[in-house]
Amino acid sequence: MEKFTTHTGVGVPLRRSNVDTDQIIPAVYLKRVTRTGFEDALFSAWRSDESFVLNQPAYTTGSVLVAGPDFGTGSSREHAVWALKDYGFKVVLSTRFADIFRGNSGKQGLLAGQVAPEDIELLWKVLETKPGTEVTVSLIDRTATADDVVVPFQVDDYTRWRLIEGLDDIGLTLQHSDEIAEFETTRAAWRPTTLPAKHLPPVEIVAARPVS
């Protein structure tokens, strides 16, 4: 994972709350088996509307998204994070994130910073009155700066450390392989295993047909 300390880029005001992951990337785009190439899918329904913020030239190259509360609710699809990253976003600021989305962001190096509602308003005002304004996001100081507005954001210490160091979670966990193996020796006999497979006898399933 790439190290993240500071980022400066065009801020995009997204004045919406409850931006769910079906809006960030609709399910039809989830059929791909790759981890990249989702930039066209980001906000695809909204992008067909000319007035949508990303369709305005000043914001098209945006990399810092400033959104309303409850960003990333709904489905666990990490594709939402991939789509934001593929489009070019490095940072999302919101007053509140859905838990799974925030976790996925941290794993993928997309900074999800939590900002107080009144500070989101301040950022929106700057970005709306001066479209194209750049926002500087410092993970070291945990601040976002747009023009003369400086607001603090929250991100938990552990995620911050991992982002700054660019560390891969699996590698970190595998350092504890011995403890995992030790834990496995204590697993009670009643706890299930999927193999060998047990199930009711196989039965042929009849294919349903369209109604005429």
Next chain:
Amino acid sequence: MAGTLAEKVWDAHLVRRGSDGAPDLLYIDLHLVHEVTSPQAFEGLRLAGRPVRRPDLTIATEDHNTPTLNIDLPIADLTSRTQIDTLRNNAKEFGIRLHSLGDADQGIVHVVGPQLGLTMPGLTVVCGDSHTSTHGAFGALAFGIGTSEVEHVMATQTLPLAPFKTMAITVNGALPEGSTAKDIILAVIAKIGTGGGQGYVLEYRGEAIRALSMEGRMTICNMSIEAGARAGMIAPDDITFDYLEGRPHAPEGADWDAAVEYWRTLKTDDDATFDTEVFLEATDLEPFVTWGTNPGQGLPLSANVPIPSEIADENDRFTAERAIEYMGLNPGTPLRDIAIDTVFIGSCTNGRIEDLRAVAEIVEGKKKADTLRVLVVPGSARVRLQAEAEGLDKVFLDFGAEWRNAGCSMCLGMNPDQLAPGERSASTSNRNFEGRQGKGGRTHLVSPLVAAATAIRGTLSSPSDLAKDAADALASA
């Protein structure tokens, strides 16, 4: 030390306690896999040269992309077919048990786990799917994860997690006739909001919860994520044990006895405290339906579409205006007057045998309204077989409904089962987001009973409306 149910399960899976702000490392008992969120995780393993650590704690099924018609023919959508083929190849390469389309144990991952008896009290269960919260109905700590975490579990059988806060949701009283588990959870979400559960594990308690079947409890826990909570739990009891006993993977003999003895300890201690408590009264709970574009925008069926100008908070007003516009509704319209184009009965929320029985009981001997189509999609192939053994398929077909093969289907429309732009559904699924069931589609979330009554009357209705219609018909005869 006194603890909540969630804390007890958490502590029993601690591989190591985090220090200096680092998360705890938790062991995962059961990893459920499907075709949509796994390909990039398998690819990550391949690139790093890592195996799946515990194939014997992993099981895969095909559900999101699978067609519900003509399943004996090649999948027409090439990208869907590729995704399914990718799962098949990955399962073979990494030694994962897979239940493919056409197999009697294929179906929605959250229906398959419980019916095989793999979901048990006291387990940690994860899946790259937010509705993994379903399995909490057994007293398991079960939650959805992203694809990076899927890869992490495959490689290590653990997850680094920061502890959750706990919230008790106590539902007192007995549900009135015509109201169901679905109405309880829609009322809970309307009460605490789509973000109300963020950072929490919910524990559902109280008389109304204890009275529910396992199917009803799964419906409730399933939608915990719609309140923002990653997990919802219900303490196991005799209803849980009766459901499990004799299922293919349920423990047997001495293992069963040891398991039940342990499972009986899995409840919140009387002197334990929750971080937050919420109370709800079931006694006068009407059927709930959603009018907007998030699951928190729900009201009793007797209410009207909200009037935004009457909403004080500016953001709430804007959100309501947007939702009403998208839904093509007029403020103030009685919800009962809303005409429906498609009734969808299925999903991991309400696609189990009990749901199909409840619908069949209402529609038996009747004809659907000719202004709408009705899709009945069993949650799994076994549910379909069971329904056919009980003759429910005939009931649905005589009613004028379509009787389909198992899968996620129109809940999210990754397969061909989608709404057309502007089309309006009454759906027993879990999300009414914009475009969720097809681009431009409009979704009203309902219980199976409301879905059945709506399919008969053509407008959002409850079984009590059918009784009224019958009484009116008698009076005028």
